[in-house]
Amino acid sequence: MPNDAHRTIDFFTEDALPVPRVSPAEAERVAAEHLGLTARARSLGSQQDANFLLHDGDGTPTAILKVANPAFGATEIEAQDAAADLIAAACPELRIATVLRRPDGSPRRTTVDTGNGPAVTRLLRHLPGGTLSGPRHLSPATVAAMGTIAGRVSTALRDFRHPGLERVLQWDPRHADRVVARLARHIDEPDRRAAVEAATAGAWARVHALAAALPAQAVHLDLTDDNLIRRPGVRPPMPDGVIDFGDLATSWAVGELAVSLSSMLHHDGVEPHHLLPAVRAFHAVRPLTAEEAEALWPLVVLRACVLVASGRQQAAVDGDNAYAEAALDREWRIFEQATRLPLSVMTHLVKDSVRPADAPGVPVAARVPERPLLRGVAADRIAVIDLSTGADSMDGGAWLDAGAEEALAVAALADGAAATATRYAQARLSRAPALSALSGATVPTGVDLALGRSVVLQAPGPGKVLAAGPGVVEITYGPLVLTASFPASLGPVVAAGAAVRAGDDLLHLPAGSRVRVALRTSGSPSVPPLVRPEYAAGWLPLTADPAPLLGLAPTGPVEEAGLLDRRDAVFATVQEHYYSDPPRIERGWRHHLLSTEGRSYLDIVNNVTPLGHAHPRVERAVSRQLRRLNTNSRFHYASVVEFTERLAGLLPDPLDTVFLVNSGSEAVDLGLRLAIGASGRHDVVALREAYHGWTYASDAVSTSLQDNPNALATRPSWVHTVDSPNSYRGRHRGADAVRYAPEAVAVIDALAADGRPAGAFIGETFYGNAGGVPLPDGYLAQVYAAVRRHGGLTVADEVQVGYGRLGHWFWGFEQQQVVPDVVCVAKAMGNGHPLGAVITSKEVAGRYREQGYFFSSTGGSPVSSIVGLTVLDTLRDEGLQANAVRVGGHLRRRLEALAGRYGVIGAVHGSGLYLGLELVRDRGTLEPATEETSELCDRMLDLGVIVQPTGDHLNILKIKPPLCIDNHAADFFADMLDLALTQLGHGGAR
Helix, strand or coil: CCCCCCCCCHHHHCCCCCCCCHHHHHHHHHHHHHHCEEEEEEECCCCCCEEEEEEECCCCCCEEECCCCCCHHHHHHHHHHHHEEEEEEHHHCCECEEEEEECCCCCCCCEEEEEEEEEEEEEEEECCCECCCCCCCCHHHHHHCCCCCCHHHHHHCCCCCCHHHCCCCCCCCHHHHHHHHHHHCCCCHHHHHHHHHHHHHHHHHHHHHHHHHHCCEEEECCCCCCCECCHHHCCCCCCCECCCCCEEEEEECHHHHHHHHHHCCCCCCCCCCHHHHHHHHHHHHHCCCCHHHHHHHHHHHHHHHHHHHHHHHHHHHCCCHHHHHHHHHHHHHHHHHCCCHHHHHHHHHHHHHHHHCCCCCCCCCCCCCCCCCCEEHHHHEEEEEECCCCCCCHHHHHHHHCCCCHHHHHHHHHHHEEEEEECCCCCCCCCCCCCCCCCCCCCEEEEEEEECCCEEEEECEEEEEEECCEEEEEEECCCCCEEECCCCCCCCCCCCCEEECCCCCEEEEECCCCCEEEEECCCCCCCCCCCCCCHHHHHHHHCCHHHHHHHHCCCCCCCCCCCHHHHHHHHHCCCCCCCCCHHHEEEECEEEEEEECCCCCCCCCCCCCCCCEEEEEEEEHHHHHHCCCCCCCCCHHHHHHHHHHHHHHCCCCCCCCEEECCHHHHHHHHHHHHEEEEHHCCCCEEEEECCCCHHHHHCCCCCCCCCCCCCCCCCCCCCEEEEECCCCCCCCCCHHHHHHHHHHHHHHHHHHHHHHEEEEEEEECCCCCCEEECCCHHHHHHHHHHHHHCCEEEECCCCCCCCCCCCCCHHHHHHHCCCCCCCEHHHHHCCCCCCEEEEHHHHHHHHHHHCCCCCCCCCCCCHHHHHHHHHHHHHHHCCCCHHHHHHHHHHHHHHHHHHCCCCCCEEEEEEEEEEEEEECCCCCCCCEHHHHHHHHHHHHHCCECCCEECCCCCCEEEEECCCCCCHHHHHHHHHHHHHHHHCCCCCCCC
16 A cells, blocks of 8 residues: 555545554554553544544543544645644634644644554544434434534635545545445345435436536535534533544535535434425525535435445445444435435425525416316316315314315315315315324325316327326326326226327216326426425425416415514514424314414413313304404493303302403402502512513512513512422422421511511412422411411412312312412413403402402403303313313323433423423432423424423423313323433433
């Protein structure tokens, strides 16, 4: 093997590149004798080099010793070190594994003999934090960060020149076809070898056609999950470090991104569409040219093919290379994911992801037909069936009926339509699977026709028959291919290969026939009838809307880009929305929420709708009342009387008088005003770590740090707080929680002694904001007694816990075996309609007269009163409180079982369907797992579950679904939680 200093590698002149044979002891000797560092060595894995972690006696890492493959010359190594130094200077926000230097400034680099020949050896900076390697799911933020780093490195290296860059590497995508041709024989499985060779041929043809237009420059070419280092102490893992410049070369610049993307595809739960944040992030830093966007996914496929072929070859020639052997399965996983969709689909998806928001894609247009596709049916006799999320036909849970589409077609035909047609590109809610970890194929690429009379399918223009047989006829139509699919019992009247003119018969269809009509671009791959919404932007550009062939107006893809920006432009930003990239939710049904993409989500957070979304009983009652009357409660009508009687009847004596308002905040505000007015004392005692509302008074007594980080420091002087009686993470835990009540009593007594006795004490009766933690037994009895002893009144905030959500108790205060003086309730009262109430005694209510009068325009309106009555009736008639006991108990058992398997679960709080799953980093210290909780919520959304964090540390999953949820849905939630925790690397109790 030549050893001249200026040589560079040519992979195709090498038989193989086995890892240099260097032992840890030899590595220690080289470091000490040649590089001036005495340390212990531990071998690290590598495909072609030998790497060692050097550490001192206590295990603290000091450097990386890298023994380059003997095939790599000194000039190449010098180029790598120069590039690392350049990026470190250009990108100070990144940590770079630069070569360490001696006191005189020279690099700590030498050449040593190995069993494979002389090899350049050097010391590199060790970057703490660990790599992104392994199967752990990558969050969108992590994926985007990887793309950003690739963009910054590409930008930094754009003008870098060095003779050591002129290498012929097996990893250079410019040689991918030759590499696979040379190494494919090492793929032992014939079917896999054939798949790799076919994928290589297809991808290489695409890239080769673009090669002349692809910019070339210096590229790192290995910015993979193995070589991007996590920022220490940051969760979820976020990369900020770059190591291993061993593949540095001149190549196509876009290859930098392609390599990074391919490395993400083996991670748990990652599909091709999950990589788009990296594409957008790279493009934002280093814009892709049109040709690079076209070439990107073919390059990802080529990288996957090279990985498979190279991995098999390396394992064969380097039999004891555990690193190469362990990589075989994940390399095949990368290949499977890279090739799961046609190249043209992924290319359109990439192009769509980098297209400016104000430059919508132009759909393929079908030319105006010379003859309508259907002879015998006028366009005005074709009924268009709307199956979207917003369609009235999807009301009442109809989307769950497997026969919904057929039923709508039959009804329209019975109503006089000659035919029915569905809409192209509009997501069909009727195809949305409920409780599914994956989105369903909901976006149609054609239209479905139902015929109420006999018709002739005719050629809309001149063309050629491409296929004709039972169940299918396919003809060219200008630059498009028209496909009609129908029952196999029918056959076309034309033969394959025949030329057709406009108006020629293609197929005779009897009444009652069902036909699917689709248009695709000539040369495109076969297009499924329905595609998943995440990939619709890739599939639809291969198709065209057949509606004009039927004489109907085209529907085209629904463009939703910019809606969130419009919201942010006019909606005060303090009114936040769930998720950074939220789905557009336009429908609910029971415990399901439905997006405009036809995705069904399990709703785990909506305590506003205890009966479930879109309850037909509520809808009918509201609609009926709106047809009759809706005005303010100063008018005399029956419903407000009936409702307040029913509400008061649910409370113990002496709570018999009701005020009706519109929200929980108003209820708490009014409740405090009643208590202060009746007691004549203006000081209020409130619990810390609680949220009560946004009005002046309710905000004044709110101390949740997540709702107001300065809450404790900005309370008005009349508000006095006592310790949060949190028996899990408060000052007193477990059995010691009995100490909270005496301490609170001491504060109340001290206020009285100071001449400022509390006029009111307010608290949630079951600690909601803290994640459903019950108050210690007897807590409220002691605190209420102390407040009353000094002439104050007690206010119970039942806004979240009331109305049967706890299962075993209708009201939270029942769990504490107390009766408050004032009860504030809202949320569940209206099943989503704005409705709140304050219930107190006649004596307390009467004292309000001394402060003026009370009036709420829509509190207690006829519609609100009817809603309130209907909710109470339905809670009773459907046994939803009992359901909270049954399903809540089942779900709690499932969650407790998960806690036994995952150390990140610190505790399961709550009762009934008012639960909280608290996540911690350590069960001893209870360090909150805040970032982990956020990442988990995002992953759960991707798996079809809407759940959100709560608590001062935002580390508790709030589990407050509609009370109609069943065990099947509860199991789905637990199963998805199990899956997400595993994918995010939380396995193993500790």
